[in-house]
Amino acid sequence: MSFLRVEDMHINLGEFSLKGVSIELGRGEYHTIMGPTGAGKTILLECIIGFYRPKKGRVFLDGRDITDDPPEKRRIGIVYQDYALLPHKDVFSNIEYGLKKIDRDKQSRRKKILEMAEALNISHILHRKPPTLSGGEQQRTALARALVVEPRLLLMDEPLSALDPQTRQTTRSLLRKLMHDSDVTVLHITHDMDDVWALADRVAIMRNGQLEQHDTMQCVFNRPNSRFIADFVGATIYDGTILPGCNGRCNVDIQGLQLSTIDHAKEGEQVRVALRPENVMVFQDRPEKTSIQNLVQATLEDYYKEGVLYHLTFRSGEVCIPAVVTSSAFQELNLKRKSTSFLGVKAANVKLA
Amino acid sequence: MRKIGPFKAGLLFSSFLITGLLICAIGALFMVPTFEDVMANVWNEEMRLSLKLSLVTGFISTFLVMAFALPIGFTLSRLDFWGKGIVKTILDLPVAFPELVLGLCLLLLFGKTPIGKALSAIGLDFVFTQKGVVAAQFFTALPYSVRIMKSTFDYINPRMEFVSRSLGYTQFETFIRVSLPLAGNGILASTVIAFARCIGTFGTVLILAGGSYMRTETLPITLYLNISYGNMGMALTSGIMLVAVSFIAIFIFEKTEAKL
Numbered sequence: 001m002s003f004l005r006v007e008d009m010h011i012n013l014g015e016f017s018l019k020g021v022s023i024e025l026g027r028g029e030y031h032t033i034m035g036p037t038g039a040g041k042t043i044l045l046e047c048i049i050g051f052y053r054p055k056k057g058r059v060f061l062d063g064r065d066i067t068d069d070p071p072e073k074r075r076i077g078i079v080y081q082d083y084a085l086l087p088h089k090d091v092f093s094n095i096e097y098g099l100k101k102i103d104r105d106k107q108s109r110r111k112k113i114l115e116m117a118e119a120l121n122i123s124h125i126l127h128r129k130p131p132t133l134s135g136g137e138q139q140r141t142a143l144a145r146a147l148v149v150e151p152r153l154l155l156m157d158e159p160l161s162a163l164d165p166q167t168r169q170t171t172r173s174l175l176r177k178l179m180h181d182s183d184v185t186v187l188h189i190t191h192d193m194d195d196v197w198a199l200a201d202r203v204a205i206m207r208n209g210q211l212e213q214h215d216t217m218q219c220v221f222n223r224p225n226s227r228f229i230a231d232f233v234g235a236t237i238y239d240g241t242i243l244p245g246c247n248g249r250c251n252v253d254i255q256g257l258q259l260s261t262i263d264h265a266k267e268g269e270q271v272r273v274a275l276r277p278e279n280v281m282v283f284q285d286r287p288e289k290t291s292i293q294n295l296v297q298a299t300l301e302d303y304y305k306e307g308v309l310y311h312l313t314f315r316s317g318e319v320c321i322p323a324v325v326t327s328s329a330f331q332e333l334n335l336k337r338k339s340t341s342f343l344g345v346k347a348a349n350v351k352l353a
Numbered sequence: 354m355r356k357i358g359p360f361k362a363g364l365l366f367s368s369f370l371i372t373g374l375l376i377c378a379i380g381a382l383f384m385v386p387t388f389e390d391v392m393a394n395v396w397n398e399e400m401r402l403s404l405k406l407s408l409v410t411g412f413i414s415t416f417l418v419m420a421f422a423l424p425i426g427f428t429l430s431r432l433d434f435w436g437k438g439i440v441k442t443i444l445d446l447p448v449a450f451p452e453l454v455l456g457l458c459l460l461l462l463f464g465k466t467p468i469g470k471a472l473s474a475i476g477l478d479f480v481f482t483q484k485g486v487v488a489a490q491f492f493t494a495l496p497y498s499v500r501i502m503k504s505t506f507d508y509i510n511p512r513m514e515f516v517s518r519s520l521g522y523t524q525f526e527t528f529i530r531v532s533l534p535l536a537g538n539g540i541l542a543s544t545v546i547a548f549a550r551c552i553g554t555f556g557t558v559l560i561l562a563g564g565s566y567m568r569t570e571t572l573p574i575t576l577y578l579n580i581s582y583g584n585m586g587m588a589l590t591s592g593i594m595l596v597a598v599s600f601i602a603i604f605i606f607e608k609t610e611a612k613l
Contacts, residue, residue, distance in 0.1 A: 051515050149520060
């Protein structure tokens with residue numbers, strides 16, 4: 001049974017709207033939501049927590065309809081991108097704020113706050129006011145404030161996006177440990193693929209107030225169900241036709257390029273084929289003995305560098321194939337524009353979306 | 354030294370010209386009468402009564418203004434409701450109204466309409482009474498305070514209130530524990546502006562409360578009555594008293610604002 005169930009939620013707040021969003025989360029699961037700016041992700045969280053009342057649709061938490069409950073009765077925590085710490089209270093008082101409502105014993109509150117501060121490594125800043133804290137410290141304070149009251153569900157709206165890359169990495173590890181140790185159910189909005197890879201059990205993609213795809217990470221990343229999602233998660237989608245005579249595997253024709261896949265479809269069926277650039281291997285010469293079913297000769301059309309990776313675009317006939325290699329591999333393979341290489345894709349990595 | 358261009362020179366000239374004229378005008382108020390004249394007039398019975406009435410009505414009106422400006426400012430900033438635009442425009446109207454017209458409207462409301470008669474029946478008589486001074490000051494100052502309070506709440510991140518509610522606090526508790534403390538400077542500014550407006554209200558008080566000698570005579574009315582009689586000493590002293598009261602209010606505001 002799902003722990004959180006949102007049914008057919010509609011709301012219109014001028015610039016932002018939800019048009020029939022339904023989503024289910026299991027107890028203790030970690031879900032991420034991705035989508036372009038203005039897709040309605042934050043409004044979805046704010047409807048779930050009860051800040052906005054949906055025009056239509058219901059929210060169920062742990063089997064109970066909470067649509068008409070005020071936010072203070074729902075026991076759902078939220079962490080915002082800008083942390084929304086109370087500037088007139090110090091870190092200790094910020095964490096204590098919600099605890100005061102549920103625990104009247106001052107000593108017991110103090111104990112819980114110190115334990116939480118220890119877990120989040122903020123014991124040394126408990127006396128400081130939020131404006132004097134770094135982004136990472138504010139983020140951990142906001143997280144402590146939300147977690148110390150033991151919410152049934154934790155909503156996070158881009159909690160890591162305002163941090164520098166190093167702090168983001170550290171906080172992501174901390175978040176993974178914390179969530180692993182507790183059984184809190186999490187719904188986390190992010191624009192960062194690394195958050196999804198590191199934290200999520202499942203991912204949902206939103207666009208224009210609707211959920212476009214909601215599935216396991218592997219499924220959404222490897223089998224995006226539309227070009228929009230493919231672009232969004234960095235995959236490439238092709239239109240193809242299943243060829244006759246499969247012999248246990250399927251062959252699919254993409255504008256003259258034939259690829260083998262272990263997925264199955266009926267002969268002659270029009271299908272969508274998804275490839276991820278990191279699943280495309282690049283060889284200088286044709287490998288002699290290999291288990292790779294799909295070997296394609298292709299010309300390097302274009303490339304660009306991002307961090308330590310090179311993003312490559314090859315062309316084979318009419319078809320463009322993306323690949324990604326490290327800087328050292330780029331040098332070793334002696335890749336240049338218009339140079340010819342062999343591309344290998346395992347049949348298991350050719351996905352029918 | 355960098356050369357000042359004609360545009361910058363023009364900007365500075367206009368700023369200094371008006372500042373200079375204002376300093377001269379205020380200075381004249383203090384320079385023209387002698388110190389002995391002012392001291393003699395301050396202890397005059399009419400002046401003492403006028404100052405007392407101004408301060409008492411000013412404090413009562415400011416309290417009432419703030420009691421309404423806080424919830425109205427919060428409503429206009431945070432709630433969405435049908436007709437919000439119209440409500441906002443009507444609340445702003447007295448700012449653009451001449452005070453005399455506002456006074457006339459209030460005179461008609463409290464004198465000629467069933468609302469005025471009903472209020473009068475329960476002892477709230479506003480026409481040509483000291484209660485009328487408070488009513489006149491209240492309606493004149495309210496829109497300024499509402500505007501300041503609305504902008505103050507607009508500047509407070511509503512997510513702080515959202516988080517407070519997610520942590521178990523009702524909307525009212527959140528208003529008391531989060532919105533009000535964060536609005537501290539705005540409340541102070543709004544109170545000072547309201548007090549200054551209340552003390553200085555002339556036209557509305559004159560029409561609604563009558564501006565009668567030694568009865569509904571606030572400092573601006575004293576200034577007006579005495580200048581009409583040709584009693585310059587009293588008129589100038591009431592002007593000095595008004596400036597002094599405003600100055601003290603602004604001074605307290607500056608000192609307190611730094612601490613908040």
